[in-house]
Amino acid sequence: MKRKLLKFSGPFIKVQYLEDVTDYDIKTRTILLNIGENPVLIAGKALKPWHSSIFANTTVPKAQKLVSITIKPDYISQKSFKYAAQAKKKWTRIYKLYPLQKFKNTNLWRSDTDKAGRFIFYLWFASAGTDCRIHKHPNDFKEIHTQIFGVGRMQKFHENKQSSIYQEVFMSPGYTHEPFYNAKGKYPWHAYYADTDCIWLAIEGAPSRVS
Ligand SMILES: [Fe+2]
Structure with missing residues (x-):
């Protein structure tokens, strides 16, 4: 089994990329995301490609490619995220990455990429109540997100304005949304909204179609 601890991991969050997985023991609660081409059998049930869930006290007998995520102290809290200050200090505020007027007061931080x-x-961190702003992507940018901490939502819009919202997908810990792009890679206008403090994983390079 090949393991890579992604470099933005730290004392409170650990994200591992695993290949050629055999007999992978899961003890404490861990998000497993199947990024291989085939379903992965876990405790007798199939985890489909580009689906995820939180598992504990089980073994993954075999998988082509998995992402394994753990966070301290838990996946949800009634209060703010315990390590919010550390995430904000270590990661980069969106306005610094993309100095656009719309991001000026947006409480959204991004980790390094790997x-x-x-x-x-x-990884992204957004403070509770943050509208992470409507945007779109070019057709070859195939992003998918897995929620790690807190509760948020992915929203779709007909136009680049809030009032044109037409779909909302709630994101809770361990959940991966289906692609927002269509088979041709075309995106609708979309945004992430953080109801609580939220941390989620972004993955670029997902397939054109996900079953
Ligand atoms: Fe996006």
């Missing part, structure tokens, strides 16, 4: 296999990974 590459593994054909994928690019990074």
Whole structure:
């Protein structure tokens, strides 16, 4: 089994990229995301490609590619994220990454990026009540997100304005949304909204179609 601890991991969050997995023991609660081409059998049930869940006290007999995520102290809290100050200090505020007016007061931070296999990974942290702003991507930018901490939502819009919202997908810990791009890679206008403090993993390089 090949293991890579992604470099943005730290004292409170650990994200591992795993290949050629055999008899992988899961003890404490761990998010497993299947990024291989085939379903992965866990405790007798299939975890489909580009699906994820939180597992504990089980063994993954075999998997082609997995992402394994743990966070301290838990996946949800009634209060703010315990290590919010550390995430904000270590990661980069969105306005610094993209100095656009719309991001000026947006409480959104991004970790460094890391590459593994054909994928690019990074983490986002948003404070409770943050609208992470409507945007779109070019057709070859195939992003998918896995919620790690807190509760947020991915929203779709007909136009680049709030009132044109037409779909909302709630994101809770361990959940991965289906691609927002269509089979041709075309995106709708979309945004992430953080209801509580939220941390989620972004993966670029997902397939054109996910079953
Ligand atoms: Fe996006």
